[in-house]
Amino acid sequence: MAEEKEVKTFKELGLxxxxxxxxxxxxxxxxxxIQAEAIPHALExxxxxxxxxxxxxxxGAFALPxxxxxxxxxxNQRTVPAFFACVLSPTRELAIQISEQFEALGSGISLRCAVLVGGVDMMQQTLALGKRPHIVVATPGRLMDHLTNTKGFSxxxxxxxxxxxxxxxxxxDFEKSLDEILNVIPRMRQTYLFSATMTKKVKKLQRACLKNPVKIEAASKYSTVDTLKQQYRFVPAKYKDCYLVYILTEVxxxxxxxxxxxCDATRLLALMLRNLGQRAIPISGHMSQSKRLGALNKFKAGECNILICTDVASRGLDIPSVDMVINYDIPTNSKDYIHRVGRTARAGRTGVAISLVNQYELEWYLQIEKLIGMLYILFSIEATRMKVSI
Incomplete structure (x- = not known):
């Protein structure tokens, strides 16, 4: 097999x-x-x-093509077709972020995007669709709502x-909506599936109507980046709050x-930390969309430096300034760990992930170690006086 030539510029990809x-x-x-490997195939x-x-x-790997x-x-046609592409996302925040990325890359060509997510007034979204956007970024449920109820939209x-x-x-969670969407969109199209973790759901992939897809693995199946320092602390459940406060105080x-x-834990922890003088803010699925975006924007702007969140914030969000991720609760699904710790050490930067493991969560943590094939540095109960360095 011939050695692959290293691509150094976007121009070399054919853009x-x-x-x-x-x-x-x-x-x-x-x-x-992933961009270097995916874009040439997509352009073909x-x-x-x-x-x-x-x-x-x-x-960028799917937006640029x-x-x-x-x-x-x-x-060729001197007109740009409306509803040219649709991007489906599992979370509202990720959908908004994808739309912002499209608009930034397409700013020079007057690209129009519409974001269709829950928690936002449907009439506002209907008006956005009336402007005939080129790109629609949506969560499956809300997209199906508009396909069913918004007159003139298809x-x-x-x-x-x-x-x-x-x-x-x-x-x-999304099976019903996704099936309905796939039934009403053209079969003659290009389809891209992207993720940090991929499961072998062959029948479901076939249902998505992929035609002889090219599979690109720019990472091992389940892995974290090399610039991420991963640690855990084995602590009694009743002292977990104390350990969290200690770590956050040190950094x-x-x-x-x-x-x-x-969701309740995000609110309670945020209240506790605020009362101790920390700048913490919660984000969860129980909050309205405007409050969720407000919390996210305050965190991005540095007004609050601690974001207490559920897995609603674990998928895809790009917040460049995150120095540390703390797993206060160990995820029951091992793959969610990869998405959580991926909020730090992004795009070549360094970061730290610390997991607080109590006596009831040890089995879940061992499953995570097995999944990504590594053992972590152990900071045990006796290590309480050790400084956290990042």
Missing amino acids: RDELVEACENVGWKTPSK GKDLIGLAQTGSGKT ILQALLEIAE LGTLKYLVLDEADRLLND SASSTMVFTRT
Whole structure:
């Protein structure tokens, strides 16, 4: 097998000058591994299954080929078709982030995007659809609501379908909506499936109507990035709050995401930490969409340096300044760990992940170790006086 040539520029991938310039404008100097491997196949018109570590540039890997196709059509037909591509996301925040990425890359070509997610007034979204956007980014349930109830809206002209965080979208939570969407969109299209973790759901992948897809693995099946320092502390359940406060006090200037299992826990922990003088804010599925976005924006802006969250914030969100992730509760699904710790050490930066493991969660943690094939540095109960360094 011939040795693959290392791609050093976006121009070498076959992208047009307008998109190369757009990449430079958003600060992308060279293609990431997933971009370098996926974009040439996508430009050839092939369906893709892309597996890459979180924070590795998956959005660019599917957005750039779609924008190139739009540019070529606009050049030949002098008009850019509406509802050209649809991107499905499992969470509202990720959908909004994907739309922002499309708009940044397509700013030079007057790209129009519409975001269809729950928790937002449907009439506002209907007005956005009335402007005939080129790209629709949506959660499956809300997209199906509009396909059913919004007069004049259809995806009959759709040329590209993207399932981001595909393993989650292929779960039972979204099965009904996804089936309905696949039944009403054109079969003649390009389909891209991207995720940091991919499960072997062959029947469900076939149902997504992929045609001889190219599978790209820019990472081992389940892995975390090399620049991430991973540790755990084995602590009694009743003292877990004390350990959390101790760690956060030691790194008080750091930007930290704390993951819990329940929505109630996010609120209680945030209240506790605020009363102790910490700048903490919760985000969970029980909050309205405006409050969720408000919390996220305060965290991104540095007004609050501790975000207490459920797994609603574990998928795909790109918050460059996160120094540390703390698993206050160990996830029962081992793959969720990979998504959680992927909020730090993104795009080549370093980061720390600390998991607080109590006596009831040890089995779940051993499953995580087995999944990603490594053992962590153990900080036991006796190590309480040890400084946390990041």
